[in-house]
Amino acid sequence: MISFESDYDNGVQPEILKRFVETNSEKTSGYGFDAFCTSAKEKIKKACGLEQAEIFFLIGGTQTNATVIDGLCAGYEGVIAAQTAHISVHESGAVEASGHKVLNIPSNGSKLQAEEIDHYMKNFLADETYEHMVQPRMVYITMPTELGDIYTRQELADIYEVCRKHHLYLYIDGARLGYGLMSQKCDFDLPYLASHCDVFYIGGTKVGAMFGEAVVFTNMRAPRYFFTHVKRHGALLAKGRMLGIQFDTLFTNNLYFKISKHAINCAEELKEVFARHGIKMGVDSPTNQQFVILTKSQKEHLMKYIAFEIWEPIDDKHLLCRFVTSWATTKEDIEGLDKALSQL
Amino acid sequence: MISFESDYDNGVQPEILKRFVETNSEKTSGYGFDAFCTSAKEKIKKACGLEQAEIFFLIGGTQTNATVIDGLCAGYEGVIAAQTAHISVHESGAVEASGHKVLNIPSNGSKLQAEEIDHYMKNFLADETYEHMVQPRMVYITMPTELGDIYTRQELADIYEVCRKHHLYLYIDGARLGYGLMSQKCDFDLPYLASHCDVFYIGGTKVGAMFGEAVVFTNMRAPRYFFTHVKRHGALLAKGRMLGIQFDTLFTNNLYFKISKHAINCAEELKEVFARHGIKMGVDSPTNQQFVILTKSQKEHLMKYIAFEIWEPIDDKHLLCRFVTSWATTKEDIEGLDKALSQL
Amino acid sequence: MISFESDYDNGVQPEILKRFVETNSEKTSGYGFDAFCTSAKEKIKKACGLEQAEIFFLIGGTQTNATVIDGLCAGYEGVIAAQTAHISVHESGAVEASGHKVLNIPSNGSKLQAEEIDHYMKNFLADETYEHMVQPRMVYITMPTELGDIYTRQELADIYEVCRKHHLYLYIDGARLGYGLMSQKCDFDLPYLASHCDVFYIGGTKVGAMFGEAVVFTNMRAPRYFFTHVKRHGALLAKGRMLGIQFDTLFTNNLYFKISKHAINCAEELKEVFARHGIKMGVDSPTNQQFVILTKSQKEHLMKYIAFEIWEPIDDKHLLCRFVTSWATTKEDIEGLDKALSQL
Amino acid sequence: MISFESDYDNGVQPEILKRFVETNSEKTSGYGFDAFCTSAKEKIKKACGLEQAEIFFLIGGTQTNATVIDGLCAGYEGVIAAQTAHISVHESGAVEASGHKVLNIPSNGSKLQAEEIDHYMKNFLADETYEHMVQPRMVYITMPTELGDIYTRQELADIYEVCRKHHLYLYIDGARLGYGLMSQKCDFDLPYLASHCDVFYIGGTKVGAMFGEAVVFTNMRAPRYFFTHVKRHGALLAKGRMLGIQFDTLFTNNLYFKISKHAINCAEELKEVFARHGIKMGVDSPTNQQFVILTKSQKEHLMKYIAFEIWEPIDDKHLLCRFVTSWATTKEDIEGLDKALSQL
Structure with missing residues (x-):
């Protein structure tokens, strides 16, 4: 997954x-x-x-x-x-x-x-x-x-x-x-x-x-x-x-900086992907951890395809969820997320 | 003192x-x-x-x-x-x-x-x-x-x-x-x-x-x-x-309760004395510690005759001050405070 | 080495x-x-x-x-x-x-x-x-x-x-x-x-x-x-x-037991090698740590070719030295020790 | 006692x-x-x-x-x-x-x-x-x-x-x-x-x-x-x-030294009393703690009249017992011990 x-x-x-x-x-x-x-x-x-x-x-x-x-x-x-x-x-x-x-x-x-x-x-x-x-x-x-x-x-x-x-x-x-x-x-x-x-x-x-x-x-x-x-x-x-x-x-x-930069680039792409799908950021983060606001049903759906962490509940219907990139994040990972979001 | x-x-x-x-x-x-x-x-x-x-x-x-x-x-x-x-x-x-x-x-x-x-x-x-x-x-x-x-x-x-x-x-x-x-x-x-x-x-x-x-x-x-x-x-x-x-x-x-009661009675008298002199309470305390609001000059004056503790500054001009009674507090102590307050 | x-x-x-x-x-x-x-x-x-x-x-x-x-x-x-x-x-x-x-x-x-x-x-x-x-x-x-x-x-x-x-x-x-x-x-x-x-x-x-x-x-x-x-x-x-x-x-x-057994076999060979060269054991150890008694000059010589630990001085002339085998010990290691001992 | x-x-x-x-x-x-x-x-x-x-x-x-x-x-x-x-x-x-x-x-x-x-x-x-x-x-x-x-x-x-x-x-x-x-x-x-x-x-x-x-x-x-x-x-x-x-x-x-000296004097008297009664010291102590060797029956008898501490067993029949003097030790205390020892 x-x-x-x-x-x-x-x-x-x-x-x-x-x-x-x-x-x-x-x-x-x-x-x-x-x-x-x-x-x-x-x-x-x-x-x-x-x-x-x-x-x-x-x-x-x-x-x-x-x-x-x-x-x-x-x-x-x-x-x-x-x-x-x-x-x-x-x-x-x-x-x-x-x-x-x-x-x-x-x-x-x-x-x-x-x-x-x-x-x-x-x-x-x-x-x-x-x-x-x-x-x-x-x-x-x-x-x-x-x-x-x-x-x-x-x-x-x-x-x-x-x-x-x-x-x-x-x-x-x-x-x-x-x-x-x-x-x-x-x-x-x-x-x-x-x-x-x-x-x-x-x-x-x-x-x-x-x-x-x-x-x-x-x-x-x-x-x-x-x-x-x-x-x-x-x-x-x-x-x-x-x-x-x-x-x-x-x-x-x-190497330390190159792989860090890769993760940052991936995080920026992630932001774009979320924005494209109308998902709002819960926190404005310039680094490799991105915090987005999902409804509970969005979360349910996404979790079938993508592993991520529930950071904390926002209200009865919304959750703050964390998506983290790293040196190991691939183009395929981001495409997979994009695809999963398309199905929401 | x-x-x-x-x-x-x-x-x-x-x-x-x-x-x-x-x-x-x-x-x-x-x-x-x-x-x-x-x-x-x-x-x-x-x-x-x-x-x-x-x-x-x-x-x-x-x-x-x-x-x-x-x-x-x-x-x-x-x-x-x-x-x-x-x-x-x-x-x-x-x-x-x-x-x-x-x-x-x-x-x-x-x-x-x-x-x-x-x-x-x-x-x-x-x-x-x-x-x-x-x-x-x-x-x-x-x-x-x-x-x-x-x-x-x-x-x-x-x-x-x-x-x-x-x-x-x-x-x-x-x-x-x-x-x-x-x-x-x-x-x-x-x-x-x-x-x-x-x-x-x-x-x-x-x-x-x-x-x-x-x-x-x-x-x-x-x-x-x-x-x-x-x-x-x-x-x-x-x-x-x-x-x-x-x-x-x-x-x-x-004995434990009798001497505690004495302190409480003294604290109640203290409240009355302060009220009589127009000094306001900073905290509503039902026990033996009384917290009053003094101006800095009031504090200066009182400290010449009475030992008490400055709890914390309230603003540039006012201080929260603590007066504590105990089993050892005497009628003379309270009268002394009353007198010192009269001279403000 | x-x-x-x-x-x-x-x-x-x-x-x-x-x-x-x-x-x-x-x-x-x-x-x-x-x-x-x-x-x-x-x-x-x-x-x-x-x-x-x-x-x-x-x-x-x-x-x-x-x-x-x-x-x-x-x-x-x-x-x-x-x-x-x-x-x-x-x-x-x-x-x-x-x-x-x-x-x-x-x-x-x-x-x-x-x-x-x-x-x-x-x-x-x-x-x-x-x-x-x-x-x-x-x-x-x-x-x-x-x-x-x-x-x-x-x-x-x-x-x-x-x-x-x-x-x-x-x-x-x-x-x-x-x-x-x-x-x-x-x-x-x-x-x-x-x-x-x-x-x-x-x-x-x-x-x-x-x-x-x-x-x-x-x-x-x-x-x-x-x-x-x-x-x-x-x-x-x-x-x-x-x-x-x-x-x-x-x-x-x-695997855990096989590699441990290998180390024990090597330790037993070590004992034989030392015995063959007249080096005495300082402690009778049945496991992978062997403690031998070396003169200071023997130690000086051996340390040129072999890494081992000085455990503690025995007297003015002798030292207790530790040789340890492991899963990684090779036939060549033991032969090398044998050769170094031959030159004493 | x-x-x-x-x-x-x-x-x-x-x-x-x-x-x-x-x-x-x-x-x-x-x-x-x-x-x-x-x-x-x-x-x-x-x-x-x-x-x-x-x-x-x-x-x-x-x-x-x-x-x-x-x-x-x-x-x-x-x-x-x-x-x-x-x-x-x-x-x-x-x-x-x-x-x-x-x-x-x-x-x-x-x-x-x-x-x-x-x-x-x-x-x-x-x-x-x-x-x-x-x-x-x-x-x-x-x-x-x-x-x-x-x-x-x-x-x-x-x-x-x-x-x-x-x-x-x-x-x-x-x-x-x-x-x-x-x-x-x-x-x-x-x-x-x-x-x-x-x-x-x-x-x-x-x-x-x-x-x-x-x-x-x-x-x-x-x-x-x-x-x-x-x-x-x-x-x-x-x-x-x-x-x-x-x-x-x-x-x-x-005062600190005077009362300490008093305890030392009492301890020296204690030594004499024990010696007079043939009780041996287990430890040679020059201070206010005296350690004597008592048989178990001696201990039993003495404990009826005198409070002291059993320090440790010496052998099956003998105990090392501690007698301590202080600024509070009186002539009567020492006489009482003397008397109790007389009855052994």
């Missing part, structure tokens, strides 16, 4: 698979002490325009968020995030599991804005009892957000400035980073992002890899003994080279 | 002090294995109209909340609370410190309502991804609330019914329980409360004791090895009898 | 790689809700001779230990383990990270014995202050152990009996389970093991997989919401089918 | 009780922001010969250990302690509760020695896999130890030197500090101790107070936001002045 269910419903990008096959009989040391990881790190630093960065490869997104936040925050310190953020809702309390509170800022849309953070901090510091409260230490944003939105060059600069003003780390969750940077609406590139935060991760799982996220500590060294800390979080892969091979391949010949 | 700063700015209620003096040279076993604790527990059970309850004496409120919540919830389980609740804001992340997420329901005022909880749970269960989320396991309410409000007989019954429907424990933080039950507006008594929740605590620190909170597990036995759990939380007092003596005294001859 | 450094220094077993390639373009749901996982679980149940087991696929060993222990033990409960056990030494405190104490029993060799556990529990219960201590709730053993040793049929039965007597879960870490079961000295099989413990895991990472460990809850259902618990531990793989494909392949046509 | 059961089986030292009574009707701010706490801190600094120390008052010993260790160690860092240490055995896993491993050094007797620590650290650093292990960050010793033993001037200096060499904090648990310093065998004073460690606490609960321990950070400032950290651990007393009053009194006119 044709699927727009998620960007992790497929296998691994074929170039990476090829490299797995080619290198399979080699023997290397474990835990990331291998030439593939070394090479991948160098390529990522170059792509980020950073010389001093420290890079660690972890396995999945929730794990990465929990490990990075716990690595940079003391127990009594919390992380500011939007109410809709992944760490606020969909990580089963992985951040709290190591003792940190997620401090929610109610937000229009899925983005945080600099002034909201500034307002939050001013209120916090004005409170005479602030020493009885969790101390904010980090701001967590996602690029793109849970709803596919992206930050602008100016917004990111403003947020980072506010963070520095209040001694907050800025951490960017880039689970779908490639799809954000390749959006037609994105007005900045990877080096710009890398120079406007303290730590971020380049998502592999949703952008071509079988698994893996590359954590980049930008303008500072990683926390002491971060290797030990990663192991303590159960996030250290024994056959670490598999992460190295994947990111080395993704950052060779711009 | 006259103080309405808090209900824990004084020493210990004189009857208790007297008992400390009388019993000081006795020797008893530690950790609560003494006759005072045994007697106090019996009296509390009786006052609650419960035969089967299990009772534990802990030292302070934040500690008690963290210990009870961690004792009843697994790591992946969270506790539903109002955004203004003490555990949500003013406990330095003590609940998260043992890994539990506080699940906030935005709420008008400081009370949670049964329908809000029901709505929250229905939305939660309707979410296809709910297994990726923290599982709600407990509802936390305070009686009275952070803003001095109280639940009605009907509200409490409705909340408990919703909790049972959704397999949620109902836990009532009674840091100021006496002041709530003795409010003129309260339409239920201690046995009613005790039969409409799974666990609650009777606050000592703010109601006459030097320190101490009595946790009551009502319709069930306490969690296994709760004693060990309490010790692990650093909440076990070596000279446990000091807790026994305090609660034994408080629950002899209705 | 020839390597006997570890059993995770290679890629993935070729049959599995082939299946990765064959299935790469399919689309499936994430998080383990796919047909590969379902099939793998059925095959594992069959191989274990269990009908009622519940099976979860996690990514790595440390992660699995932390997740299982935290899933079955309350905070105040601890896990009994040998002082040399992996969780006691080499997991960066991952078990303590979720609040559980590892209770060490000093042990001759690397195995725990039933009478040691019984003795420990009797002493514990005889201590009048035991309620002030961490409550033992689980026994953790490894099969094979850190030093390659294996339990006998009788030892395992005795341990399980003692566990049940004292209401302790028995958890077997099977990171190298295949190599243990295929040892010439092993007098039991997988169904026997599965019927003599409460939970165990079948190691993939060290036995042919790219990554992955299969947790089997045997005579009981898994803890409630174990899926959520796994996610909270950062142990849930988004592209869960990759775990399914690996274990499905490993448990088709006895 | 006469009791030598513990040094916390009594009330509060009469001078302190008197101060409670005298100050009871005063009103002060909460949480330690009061003049009593300020004064107490100044007196303690003076008694320690420290100008720069930072002092915090907590409630109990287990709580203090957990809070201090968690305040100074990152999650992946552990604390070195003797196997018999209080944190190793009798705190229900309170240290592990915030994620830290207790790293046990097997030790003759109850004291750690500098060379044992040095040996441990050398082995640790020599291990090629040390980055996979919990990083030692602190050494925990008690003065006096669980078995009443004390460190010498030289031993303490040596331990502190080894700690600084290996970048380990030295933390001294002084739950019974007064009894240690006043021992006839102690060859150093409080300022010497305070200048030979990074942090220690002065035990109140077992030395005259109703409750309370004074944490002293010596040659450094306390960790950032230690107040918030203390609250997060549930260790912040609302009526903080009660701690101030107690320590202010204890450090006025050397």
